[in-house]
Structure formats: C-alpha cells, structure tokens
Amino acid sequence: MEPVSFRLCSAPGREATGTDCSPGGSSSISGGVGERSREQLLRQTCEAVVLGALHPRTAITLVLQVLSDAGSLLSCCLNAACMGLLDAGLPLSSLFCGVTCALDAQGAIVLDPTTRQEQEARAVLTFAIDSTERKVLMATTRGSCSVEEMQQCLVAAQRAADTIFQFYRDSARRRYSKS
Amino acid sequence: MAQGGKMAAGSGKMAAEARVGQVVLPGDVLLLPARPEHDAEQLPLDSGAAPRGRLLCGPGLRRCAAGLLVTKCGLLRHRQPGGGATAGGAYWVDSQQKRYVPVKGDQVIGIVTARAGDVFRLDVGGSEQASLSYLAFEGATKRNRPNVQVGDLIYGQFLVANKDMEPEMVCIDSSGRASGMGVIGEDGFLFKVSLGLIRKLLAPKCEIIQELSQLYPFELVLGMNGRIWVKAKTVQQTLIIVNILEACEYMTSEQRKQALAKLSGN
Numbered sequence: 014m015e016p017v018s019f020r021l022c023s024a025p026g027r028e029a030t031g032t033d034c035s036p037g038g039s040s041s042i043s044g045g046v047g048e049r050s051r052e053q054l055l056r057q058t059c060e061a062v063v064l065g066a067l068h069p070r071t072a073i074t075l076v077l078q079v080l081s082d083a084g085s086l087l088s089c090c091l092n093a094a095c096m097g098l099l100d101a102g103l104p105l106s107s108l109f110c111g112v113t114c115a116l117d118a119q120g121a122i123v124l125d126p127t128t129r130q131e132q133e134a135r136a137v138l139t140f141a142i143d144s145t146e147r148k149v150l151m152a153t154t155r156g157s158c159s160v161e162e163m164q165q166c167l168v169a170a171q172r173a174a175d176t177i178f179q180f181y182r183d184s185a186r187r188r189y190s191k192s
Numbered sequence: 193m194a195q196g197g198k199m200a201a202g203s204g205k206m207a208a209e210a211r212v213g214q215v216v217l218p219g220d221v222l223l224l225p226a227r228p229e230h231d232a233e234q235l236p237l238d239s240g241a242a243p244r245g246r247l248l249c250g251p252g253l254r255r256c257a258a259g260l261l262v263t264k265c266g267l268l269r270h271r272q273p274g275g276g277a278t279a280g281g282a283y284w285v286d287s288q289q290k291r292y293v294p295v296k297g298d299q300v301i302g303i304v305t306a307r308a309g310d311v312f313r314l315d316v317g318g319s320e321q322a323s324l325s326y327l328a329f330e331g332a333t334k335r336n337r338p339n340v341q342v343g344d345l346i347y348g349q350f351l352v353a354n355k356d357m358e359p360e361m362v363c364i365d366s367s368g369r370a371s372g373m374g375v376i377g378e379d380g381f382l383f384k385v386s387l388g389l390i391r392k393l394l395a396p397k398c399e400i401i402q403e404l405s406q407l408y409p410f411e412l413v414l415g416m417n418g419r420i421w422v423k424a425k426t427v428q429q430t431l432i433i434v435n436i437l438e439a440c441e442y443m444t445s446e447q448r449k450q451a452l453a454k455l456s457g458n
Contacts, residue, residue: 062218064254064263067355068293068319068355069355069356070319071319099217099218099265100265101289101290101291102264102265102287102288102289102290102291104218104252104254104263104264105218105219105263105264106218106219106261106263107218107219108217108218108219143219144217144218144219145219145221181217182215182217185215185217185265186215188288189215189266189267189288191442
C-alpha cells in the first residue's frame with residue numbers, strides 16, 4: 014500500500030501532465046533517475062511527518078512544478094512540499110524544512126548554494142530537518158566528504174532551519190491575520 | 193547534538209491558555225495546567241479549587257505525553273465550560289481548509305452519482321462516496337419510494353462517518369422527521385467555497401446573510417462540506433449572490449458593505 018505518491022515535473026515551461034502517469038508513480042517521460050530519486054526522498058520525508066493513520070485507504074498526491082531552478086532544488090522542493098501540506102490541512106506531527114550545504118575545495122561550508130557553487134563544490138549535502146527537535150528526517154550527499162565535515166554541515170543546517178521555521182510561522186500569521 | 197536541541201523563541205512548548213487566539217503550527221506542544229497533587233493523607237476538602245473535569249480535545253489537536261500536540265495550522269480557540277466548573281472546557285484549532293473530511297452529525301449537500309439497488313451513492317467531497325438508503329427519507333416505505341434521480345442534490349446528515357467505514361447519510365433526524373433535509377428542488381446554483389467560510393456563515397447572527405437578505409430574497413442551503421446552493425428569483429440575482437458569497441472570504445466588512453451599497457443602488 015503506497016499512501017503518498019509524488020509527481021515531480023522538473024523542466025521549466027513544460028506543463029505538469031496529469032494524464033500520463035503510470036500506477037506506480039511518475040512516468041518515464043517526465044525525466045530520468047534524478048527526478049525519480051528526488052521523488053523518493055520527498056516521499057520518505059513526507060511519510061515520516063504525515064499522520065497517515067487518520068486517513069486509511071487514501072492516496073495523498075503532492076504535485077510540485079518547478080518554475081525556475083537557481084540551485085538547491087531539492088531543499089526548495091522540501092520547503093514547498095511542507096507548505097503545501099500545511100496549506101491543505103493534512104494532519105502533521107511536525108513541520109520539516111530542507112537545507113543544502115556545499116563544501117568547496119577549501120572545506121568552507123556554503124548554505125543554499127547557487128547552481129554554479131553546486132557544480133564547483135567538492136560535496137553537496139541536503140538535509141531535511143524536523144521542527145520539534147531538529148532531528149534529521151532525510152540526508153543525501155553528492156560527492157565525498159569526511160565524517161567530521163558532514164557533522165559540521167549538519168550543525169550548520171540545524172541552525173539555519175530555525176530561520177526557515179520562523180518564516181513558516183510568519184507566513185501563517187500573515188495568512189490568518191486577514192480573516 | 194546539543195546545539196540541535198535548542199528551540200527557536202516563540203515555538204515549542206507553551207502553556208495552552210497563553211496561546212489562545214494565536215496561530216499555532218503542527219509540532220507545537222500545548223501544556224495543560226497540572227492537576228493539583230492530592231496528598232494521600234489529607235482529604236481534599238476545599239471545593240474552591242475546582243477539580244478539572246474532562247477536557248475536550250477538538251479538531252487539529254491530539255493528546256500526547258506532555259499535553260496537547262497541534263497537528264494542523266490555524267488559530268487556537270478555547271471554549272469555557274458552560275455548566276459549572278466540572279466540564280473542563282474545550283480546545284480546538286480553527287484552520288482554513290478546502291477539502292472536507294466526513295464527520296458524524298454534519299449536515300452536507302451531496303450529489304447523487306448512482307443507484308445501487310436500494311441504496312444511493314452520493315458524492316460529498318470526501319475521499320469515499322457516502323451511501324444513502326431509500327428508506328432514510330421522511331414518509332418513505334418499501335411501496336412509497338422517494339423520487340430521487342442521478343444528478344439530484346440531497347441535503348442530509350451523516351449517521352456514520354469515521355476513518356474505518358464508508359460514510360452513511362440519512363435525510364431524517366432521530367425522531368423520523370425531515371427537518372429541512374431531503375432532495376433540494378430544481379434550479380438554483382451549487383458552488384464550492386472553503387470550509388472556514390461556511391463556519392463563518394453558520395455562526396449565529398451572521399452579518400453577511402442579514403445584509404444579503406436585504407438586497408434580494410433568496411433561498412440558501414449551506415453544506416458543511418463547503419457546498420452552497422442558492423436560488424433567487426432571476427438568474428442574474430442568483431449569480432450576483434454567488435459572486436458576493438465567494439468574494440466574502442477575502443473582503444473585510446467595510447468592503448462588503450460598499451459592494452452591497454453599490455448593488456442596491458443600481
């Protein structure tokens with residue numbers, strides 16, 4: 014039983030197709046292994062926070078359309094997914110956010126790298142962090158780095174997550190102030 | 193990770209009473225005041241310290257070890273216990289949502305999609321279709337069947353609605369009377385709004401409905417699943433009312449009064 018399914022339409026300018034999706038998830042037309050891997054990571058993170066037990070025998074579909082990609086795409090997708098779930102009113106046990114760190118040749122950590130910084134970096138790490146105890150829900154790495162460097166990136170990401178969660182709170186306040 | 197455990201200010205655990213009326217996000221824990229410790233050797237003789245009765249944990253909240261865990265984004269509301277101090281009060285989260293989840297006792301507008309033998313299948317906007325037996329109408333017997341076709345609108349209430357079973361609707365109340373439920377007549381216009389607007393319109397002494405009724409006479413059926421059915425004398429009047437109701441969600445009361453004044457002036 015697959016309760017949460019994702020479709021990620023990544024080419025800017027291409028419409029989000031609703032018709033050509035096979036039962037298992039996204040179709041092969043919409044892109045290769047990269048998109049599929051991103052979908053799996055997003056799905057893993059969402060399944061950890063959505064209270065699926067309250068909606069048995071129900072599929073939750075999250076559709077993300079990439080309008081423009083200036084780097085840190087996966088963490089942008091994670092943040093958008095969290096705000097989408099929040100807006101839809103699905104019961105969640107906590108919020109989550111995505112933070113990308115790039116390690117350049119000297120070992121300096123750059124948060125939210127641009128596309129160019131990602132290409133030139135030695136390693137790019139993305140973490141999904143939850144809001145209650147700043148625990149890691151998902152971690153993915155491209156490139157190679159040492160264990161200490163990963164720990165340092167994780168600490169930096171957890172600190173950066175505070176800013177993102179404050180942004181969520183401010184957006185929610187603005188929305189409910191109008192009613 | 194010691195640094196990772198720090199919470200940002202303004203989030204995390206706080207007393208429940210302090211957050212009433214504020215925006216809460218999923219993951220926030222609301223602490224309830226602890227019960228006064230009963231000393232085993234002393235009998236609690238003072239009735240002045242009112243013992244906490246049952247606390248009702250409403251939509252958007254779940255019980256957790258420390259208190260109440262928020263699961264939806266919205267404004268935290270509290271209702272004081274009505275009849276004396278033993279009731280305990282209720283907390284819930286007022287959230288804005290467009291998708292409906294069936295709840296027992298809610299009165300909703302359903303669209304008939306199929307007849308399966310003795311049962312009608314209704315689309316109520318939830319994840320499953322609801323079933324409605326043909327005997328669940330006022331005065332219906334096996335010989336005297338109600339006149340319901342596919343595509344009709346039905347206003348009924350949920351008899352059974354939980355996450356494990358298919359929702360069942362009825363068009364009579366517990367004493368067998370229709371009390372306004374049943375097939376909704378011909379003509380009129382059905383449209384969908386968010387659930388928060390419906391709750392606002394159903395509040396007692398709703399200004400929007402009072403102001404609209406001074407504009408034109410009309411019939412209105414509000415379903416808790418976000419569906420509204422309107423019928424006025426002419427098609428144009430019906431559409432005007434529909435547009436006002438849809439726009440009401442985002443207008444302040446001054447803007448609404450201005451819009452209505454412009455229309456009644458025409």
